[in-house]
């Protein structure tokens with residue numbers, strides 16, 4: 001088999017928000033950076049057929065307990081398919097773990113113009129649910145978004161989660177482009193197998209590519225393969241403490257049929273409640289893209305497939321919970337994540353609240369269904385305090401982690417702003433800069 005070798009100051013594995021941020025910051029500081037990504041640089045995004053190619057197992061990946069797992073293998077990672085919602089890092093990261101991200105998050109939010117969407121961009125359904133929830137005494141608000149309202153085209157039909165073909169939704173690809181301009185190198189279709197460790201310190205990584213084996217030698221190795229990918233690489237490199245326990249932020253969609261425009265005709269997760277966040281529950285307006293709606297309904301409630309003809313007038317609320325840490329990931333990527341009694345209680349409480357809001361917003365109560373449980377935010381698989389230290393370094397000098405896997409607990413809220421902030425903090429550390 002053909003073998004090739006590269007050398008760099010730093011090699012970063014995975015081009016989601018955790019990896020792309022570090023790669024950009026190091027390249028901009030003049031470091032020679034190689035960014036390795038398992039997926040391709042698909043440019044045709046935003047429709048069901050292309051999404052089948054970059055969604056992990058075409059969207060049909062499951063835990064051993066049957067929870068559907070959603071993530072993307074593509075340049076930009078899961079920010080290609082995310083909803084573009086932003087939330088500040090939780091206060092407990094500072095009080096409990098001594099990690100202050102406030103100034104980082106404020107600068108990222110300013111740079112990426114994070115803000116709630118104006119009424120004229122919000123869908124009619126979002127506004128209806130906002131008023132319905134507030135009239136029931138829940139404190140719903142417009143959510144801050146990584147979406148440029150001047151580009152966002154309404155009526156995309158729920159396809160935002162397949163990738164934004166208009167470029168309205170910020171994705172980590174923007175940072176990869178910046179990295180390339182600064183001289184960094186992106187290698188796609190490079191499936192990293194393990195970290196090379198020589199004399200007890202990180203020396204680079206080894207990857208399988210379509211051309212054969214690729215070895216990238218670098219004194220700084222940053223693993224950013226996501227909450228599910230990173231622990232596999234660490235375990236294959238001898239760090240068996242990774243992948244033991246995780247959060248998945250389990251979620252369910254509660255949907256019902258009403259008159260007028262449905263949730264799919266506006267940007268997803270445009271409104272939501274933070275009032276229950278301290279109890280580990282988040283509610284926000286969301287419905288599956290139509291193709292995924294069909295697959296999920298066929299698998300969980302085939303008797304309701306006929307509702308698909310009224311897809312465009314369905315209202316949807318996502319109930320997402322901050323779950324207990326448990327389960328494990330095997331070296332070969334198998335995931336076990338049982339739901340605890342407390343997780344099930346939170347989901348069921350959130351679903352009851354969602355049901356009342358949907359009825360208040362005009363849904364026929366007989367049409368309301370609760371979909372299957374899924375997980376889209378894996379993390380805590382290489383936790384701060386257990387697998388990495390406060391500077392995100394593992395017990396192997398030179399080997400760092402920068403992605404959702406370092407988060408020590410479920411955030412109960414959108415993660416991307418926190419992941420970028422942590423990655424900026426790591427970049428400062430690697431460059432010997434003090435935080436400002």
Ligand SMILES: Cc1cc2nc3c(=O)[nH]c(=O)nc-3n(C[C@H](O)[C@H](O)[C@H](O)COP(=O)(O)OP(=O)(O)OC[C@H]3O[C@@H](n4cnc5c(N)ncnc54)[C@H](O)[C@@H]3O)c2cc1C
Nearest residue numbers: 014016018038077078083085192226229403404414415416
């Ligand atoms: C449908 C959906 C909607 C979401 N909506 C939101 C939202 O609105 N707001 C929010 O904040 N969060 C949202 N999230 C979650 C958010 O997208 C993730 O938390 C975030 O992308 C995680 O970033 P990461 O850097 O940890 O990993 P990822 O984004 O998963 O990136 C990891 C990258 O590493 C690559 N990789 C994996 N293994 C290897 C390997 N062996 N070698 C090389 N490369 C590898 C992957 O292909 C991937 O590109 C959503 C997620 C999903 C799935």
